[in-house]
Amino acid sequence: MEASKEIVRAIVPETTPALEVASSFDELGLAAPILAAVKEMGYVIPTPIQQQAIPLVLAGRDLMAQAQTGTGKTAAFVLPLLQKMVPHANASASPARHPVRALVLTPTRELAIQVHESVVGYNKHLALRSTVVFGGVDMKAQLADLRGGVEILVATPGRLLDHANSRGVLLSQVQFLVLDEADRMLDMGFLPDLKRILDFLPTKRQTLLFSATFDDNIVGLARSFLQNPLKVEVAKRNTSADNVEQLVHKVKEENKLDALVQVVNSRDIAQVLVFTRTKVCADKVGHRLQKRGIKAAIIHGDKAQVERLAALEGFKQGKVQYLVATDIAARGLDIVELPCVVNYELPYAPEDYVHRIGRTGRAGASGLAVSLCAPDEERLLAGIERFIKRDLKATPLPETAPPPVRAIATSIMPATVSSETKGPFSQRFGRTRAEPVCALLLPPANQVEPTPTVATPA
Numbered sequence: 451m452e453a454s455k456e457i458v459r460a461i462v463p464e465t466t467p468a469l470e471v472a473s474s475f476d477e478l479g480l481a482a483p484i485l486a487a488v489k490e491m492g493y494v495i496p497t498p499i500q501q502q503a504i505p506l507v508l509a510g511r512d513l514m515a516q517a518q519t520g521t522g523k524t525a526a527f528v529l530p531l532l533q534k535m536v537p538h539a540n541a542s543a544s545p546a547r548h549p550v551r552a553l554v555l556t557p558t559r560e561l562a563i564q565v566h567e568s569v570v571g572y573n574k575h576l577a578l579r580s581t582v583v584f585g586g587v588d589m590k591a592q593l594a595d596l597r598g599g600v601e602i603l604v605a606t607p608g609r610l611l612d613h614a615n616s617r618g619v620l621l622s623q624v625q626f627l628v629l630d631e632a633d634r635m636l637d638m639g640f641l642p643d644l645k646r647i648l649d650f651l652p653t654k655r656q657t658l659l660f661s662a663t664f665d666d667n668i669v670g671l672a673r674s675f676l677q678n679p680l681k682v683e684v685a686k687r688n689t690s691a692d693n694v695e696q697l698v699h700k701v702k703e704e705n706k707l708d709a710l711v712q713v714v715n716s717r718d719i720a721q722v723l724v725f726t727r728t729k730v731c732a733d734k735v736g737h738r739l740q741k742r743g744i745k746a747a748i749i750h751g752d753k754a755q756v757e758r759l760a761a762l763e764g765f766k767q768g769k770v771q772y773l774v775a776t777d778i779a780a781r782g783l784d785i786v787e788l789p790c791v792v793n794y795e796l797p798y799a800p801e802d803y804v805h806r807i808g809r810t811g812r813a814g815a816s817g818l819a820v821s822l823c824a825p826d827e828e829r830l831l832a833g834i835e836r837f838i839k840r841d842l843k844a845t846p847l848p849e850t851a852p853p854p855v856r857a858i859a860t861s862i863m864p865a866t867v868s869s870e871t872k873g874p875f876s877q878r879f880g881r882t883r884a885e886p887v888c889a890l891l892l893p894p895a896n897q898v899e900p901t902p903t904v905a906t907p908a
């Protein structure tokens with residue numbers, strides 16, 4: 451324990467505000483091929499969670515890391531893991547030379563695909579192999595990839611267990627385990643699968659938990675999976691993203707569809723992600739919007755995987771204006787410069803509110819989150835306010851057209867500062883909206899048309 455305190459003091463001075471520990475990626479001890487990939491993504495400065503987590507992961511520590519939505523947690527675990535695996539990169543054709551060394555688990559298929567795309571991007575100049583496995587699609591192609599050998603495996607728990615149980619993948623050499631959206635992965639829905647997966651893994655490994663939210667139960671439970679972990683918190687626990695404007699409109703249930711369209715039209719909102727609590731409601735809202743001639747798509751867990759991916763892809767490429775979703779789309783998804791999220795129905799779990807609205811206002815952009823609150827949802831609203839420790843005052847629905855809301859990339863530092871000292875998101879090139887994100891949806895190649903800082907022992 452004493453040694454762990456020393457590491458924290460040496461690397462993350464406990465009282466230093468996040469931006470004052472700002473360093474360049476060059477100072478983080480990453481190899482040249484990783485730095486080249488980061489540069490090509492357009493990243494100039496590491497975000498606070500990257501500044502804090504990367505050195506600790508490189509130092510071999512187990513972590514429970516919390517930072518607001520859209521602040522670069524993916525790179526905060528992928529970059530140091532790649533660095534740790536650099537000595538294992540090899541071009542051998544033998545699968546035995548490519549055992550799974552890093553396992554990243556996510557709660558949804560779409561997020562697994564996205565995290566794997568990030569791995570591919572950051573791994574671009576290294577010879578490490580990676581793949582992604584998730585349910586709802588044929589296992590055979592996944593099996594062929596796994597049999598060929600991969601160092602980095604991104605997976606959803608159910609499908610990973612299918613492969614592990616049928617010996618399609620060996621997990622006995624895993625050195626690094628990451629739970630992205632860790633609080634979700636440790637809740638009742640995933641815990642049994644997770645425990646079974648842990649039985650396949652060596653006990654001696656480095657385990658990293660990342661999320662924008664952690665509740666006390668999860669913190670307690672997580673300890674049993676971690677060894678002498680450090681807690682890294684950027685901003686206060688469970689805070690919603692800073693740059694998302696949050697509005698509440700009190701609307702009767704039967705008037706919600708009109709209110710939704712009114713919000714979008716009056717503010718000239720180019721694209722909106724609309725959350726409902728149930729699949730039935732998502733279908734109902736989506737179909738009603740379509741009947742009005744609005745370009746709307748629907749994504750929820752009862753849709754075929756190919757439909758889910760097509761809906762998300764169409765939205766990411768700007769082909770549909772409204773994506774109506776259940777909480778399946780609440781966690782982790784990075785939709786470039788999405789200007790607005792609407793809670794058509796408030797979520798039962800207050801942490802879902804934080805994740806839902808975190809689909810906008812990412813990577814330094816500004817965003818708008820509008821909640822349509824019916825009289826019987828007042829209790830849920832109060833729970834959310836308690837959770838985020840903030841009052842969400844209700845305002846009347848917009849009647850006249852206020853200024854348009856678009857996601858405009860903003861620096862978290864003043865516009866006048868020199869490029870060396872600008873915030874991490876001041877120059878962001880990365881993926882553009884038109885770029886397809888999911889390789890699975892691509893047609894064949896010839897048809898193809900981005901507070902306070904505390905690190906403490908947990």
Ligand SMILES: Nc1ncnc2c1ncn2[C@@H]1O[C@H](COP(=O)(O)OP(=O)(O)OP(=O)(O)O)[C@@H](O)[C@H]1O
Nearest residue numbers: 493495496497519520521522523524782784813874
């Ligand atoms: N240092 C950086 N500079 C500029 N952009 C960055 C940097 N790091 C990450 N990004 C971009 O920020 C966006 C959000 O990153 P990411 O999806 O990792 O956020 P997150 O913290 O995991 O959010 P969530 O809690 O919603 O999962 C991505 O588009 C990513 O490419």
Ligand SMILES: [Mg+2]
Nearest residue numbers: 523524630782
């Ligand atoms: Mg994430």
